[in-house]
Amino acid sequence: xxxxxxxxxxxxxxxxxxxxxxxxxxxxxxxxxxxxxxxxxxxxxxxxxxxxxxxxxxxxxxxxxxxxxxxxxxxxxxxxxxxxxxxxxxxxxxxxxxxxxxxx
Numbered sequence: 001x002x003x004x005x006x007x008x009x010x011x012x013x014x015x016x017x018x019x020x021x022x023x024x025x026x027x028x029x030x031x032x033x034x035x036x037x038x039x040x041x042x043x044x045x046x047x048x049x050x051x052x053x054x055x056x057x058x059x060x061x062x063x064x065x066x067x068x069x070x071x072x073x074x075x076x077x078x079x080x081x082x083x084x085x086x087x088x089x090x091x092x093x094x095x096x097x098x099x100x101x102x103x104x
Contacts, residue, residue: 005044007036007058020044024058031063034084062089065096073099 003016007023026035029043043060049055066083070076075092077083 005056006042007044008039008041009061027058027084029058029063030059032060032066032084032089034060034086036060060086060089062086062091062093065089066092069096 004018005020006014006017007020009017009019012017023038023040024044025038026034028035029042032048036042036058042059043057043061043064045059045064046054047057063086066075066089070081070083070088070092071078073092073095075081075083075088075095079087081088081091
């Protein structure tokens with residue numbers, strides 16, 4: 001059973017997920033509303049659009065992560081970030097990569 005649906009995420013990082021191909025280019029991210037570009041990484045989220053109706057919506061990896069761990073890395077409204085922007089998600093992903101390398 002798949003743990004979820006992803007796009008653009010390397011297979012070794014998304015072992016339990018089903019890769020969506022092709023990347024949903026030009027569809028808007030459900031969080032920041034910025035169109036998905038070729039090379040972006042993210043998830044496909046089910047969104048209820050009405051009684052018994054569900055739509056599959058893409059979300060950038062960083063945009064999703066902001067809502068989960070943004071506060072822990074200083075990307076939150078407490079520190080003045082607009083967490084509904086792609087810039088917030090991009091900065092969080094930069095900080096996560098930096099933390100993974102041991103640079104703080």
